[in-house]
Amino acid sequence: MLSEIERRELEDAVKHYPDKRGATIDALLTIQRRRGWISDDTLLEIAQFLEITVEDVDSVATFYNLVFRKPVGRHVAFVCDSISCWIKGCEQVQEQIKTLYQADLGQTSPDGRFTVLPIACLGHCERAPALMIDQDVYGDVTPEKIEQIVEKYK
Amino acid sequence: MERPLTQHIHPDGTTRTLREYVTTGGYRSVQRLSSELAPKDLQRLVTDAGLRGRGGGGFLTGTKWSFVPMGVDAPKPKYIVANGDEMEPGTFKDRVLMEGDPHGLVEGMILAGYAIDAEVGYIFLRGEYHLSAQRLTEAIAEAYAAGYLGKPLPGTKFRFDLHLHASAGRYICGEETALINALEGKRAVPRAKPPFPQTVGLWGKPTVVQNVETLYNIPHIVNQGSDWYHRLSRTQDGGTKIYGISGRVANPGWWELPLGTTVREVLERYAGGMADGVRFRGLLPGGISTAFMTEEHLDLPLDFSSIPPEVGRLGTATMIVLDDHTCPVGFVLNLEKFFARESCGWCTPCREGLPWVARILMSFEDGRATKEDLSLLEMHTKWLAPGHTFCGLAPGAMAPLQSALKYFHDDFERHITTGGCPWSKKSSQHRIVV
Structure with missing residues (x-):
């Protein structure tokens, strides 16, 4: 209710x-x-x-991608995979997230901490590649920076 | 050089409150609304100014307003909608405005509402723009408290209400009739036209949908006049434009410049040329639904009138640069996967054609493509062209593909002859299934 x-x-x-x-x-x-x-x-x-x-x-x-019809982790990490971010290496960012947290696109990490989803252009193309965790956007993301960015999302 | 839209935006990313906005002339245009500036006069002023839609369509704002039924017999309520569903890849200009100066949008909405005698406005904002949502919510509350919204404006009978609608994703919401369905709480599937929204729109009432940047221009036209507005521009279209660049350039970013600034100036003077170690191959001038431009087009003025139709169109004027370290086929594959994913699925050519195109492009990257696949791609650029689909999504998707086949034909051929992507150590990363 x-x-x-x-x-x-x-x-x-x-x-x-x-x-x-x-x-x-x-x-x-x-x-x-x-x-x-x-x-x-x-x-x-x-x-x-x-x-x-x-x-x-x-x-x-079921039409809108920001509405979740399945359970998600405590946080949702949206990896922008549109063109400006693709040029600047968003696939490496995805790979690093997958390695660190055992969650591929569309999956939730085994500890329930993150669900990782692809997202259409986040409109931060001048700071590509971009990543949004819950409501916070990060630009100029590199695979090396991921752990540090993710630190505060427990 | 005057930068009316962005001159007051704080470089540190903080926003401007009502108090600050008013000290720099904010809401002055609203105080001029009276019998001396009737809705018809405002329409004429904006028509004379030559303001054209900044979302990519380039339609004359004054003309768009003129289709709305006016007078006592006109249907009520009428609606004005700001299209803040900025999801065109490579495009971030509206975000800059909404985060930096949210009251400019509120003021533009009041004026546009007045011009068509609309009582209610909605700002349709993409769901991912959380900071814009927060700042617009505060700005709207401040504007209500100050009496700009929710009660008759001094000297007029005009009273305007404004709501913020945060959306929930999907690129197709940017299409104006799909946006109207989304605002009504439905699936964002485009509607058949005619009737056009200006006569039958939101909940069946006359509705004007306008891009955010377009609306920001209106207060300045009211304050300073149409002659001044024309002088801002270098060409026949009035005003400035927010240009942007992303990709491997030295200094990606955005700049408000006179309309008609050339590609070369933006790329070389403002973006500092290409990043170290890479060379320019081409660019999409305004989002991914525009055709590639190459070296030969660098001196074209970026406006709504100077780009020949056989070359392409301006779109959103936020450019995406292709460099020589990036595979043109992989680049276009990324675009077509995006379009395939974002198709609303309503009409068959788009729903089925776009994933087909993406799969063919993937076969080039994986080394499975043959000569026949090149003809299949060419075929799709014809069968997904305007007139074959319900809305502009799939035709938009064909613009970069068709031009890539023209300018980067040798690169497509090389994928066939070398049996895969010459750029890629990482073709496994093109693995997203569509």
Whole structure:
């Protein structure tokens, strides 16, 4: 069931749109911030709140790559793999993350610390390659710097 | 040289609060809205200024506004939407503006709203721009508290509400009708046109969707006039442009310069030329949906009118440079994998064609390609061209491919004759499956 605070956040989100359905993406992201991912049960709770079908909500949830329909680690590392970062060696960054934390793209490290995902251009191309961990963006990343960057995400 | 859009942005990356924004002339344009500057007058002013859409399309802003039904019988509410879904690879200009000077967007939105008599505005922001989201949220709250939003502006009956919508990924959201579906809380699949959003848009109401950088220009046009705006530019299109460069250049970055600055000036004077040890081979002038330019195009002015259609188009004006240590085929493969992944899947040519193109390019990198594969790539550039797909995503994807086949034909051939990528010790790294 939606907690009191979750319900309040959803009520706030709905105010920005002329109908409740407009807040579907906000609702998914808001609840995901608290619960980490969107389970089938969560989907149902959101659908009931927005007064639309669970299929409607799932069609949206499965479309957008920042909505997670599977559990993720305590942190999510997004490795930009678009062209400017590719030129500057994002594949080596991916490889280093895989070596250090045993998580390939789309996987979660065995200790549950990280899920590693590819991401479309993060808009930090002048500091390629770029990496985003949760909400923090890092530029000019090298394989050597990864451990130091990742240090604070336990 | 005047830099109206960026002159006050702090070099240290901190943002500008309302107090500071107002001391440098911020919101002055909003105070000029009155019977002396009616919506029609504002439309005419911006048309005269020659402001063209900075998201890549280059459409005249004044003309776009003129399609919106006006007057007492016009449908209500009308909407103005800022397209801040900056996901075009290589493009980071809107982020610079939104992080550095968030009130500029709020002010631009109020003016654009006034011009089409829209009561409500949305800033559609890509979900990854967390810092922009935080700073825009604060700016919107400050603008409400100061009375610029949420109540009638002095001397007018115009009242404007502004909301921030943080999106949840997917490149296709940048397409204006897909963006409208996303704002309605649906899958971001493009809509059929016509009807165009200016008459039937968000929730069926008249809606104008405009790029963030475009909106930042409007307050300056109101304050300083269309003649001044034309003088900023070196060509017939008005204003300045934020140019950017990424890739192996000495000094990657962004600069606000007169519209019509040449490729060579940006590359050599501002970006300091190529990085040590690498040579220039070509560049995409504005995001990955634009065609390659090579040495012969370096003196072309970067604006909406000077680039011949057979060469390409300006796009977002944030360039991505290809150097001689980077494989052109691998470069294009990266682009096509991106497009294949980001296709919304709605129409078959795009959904099926783009992964096919990516797989063919992969066969060049892996040494499996034959002459026939070159013709297959050529075929796709025709069958995924404009007119064969539901929206512009796949045609955009063909621009760099088609031009790469033209300018780097020998490199494609070399992949066939040498049985793999001559650049690569690492072809295993092209392993992302599409």
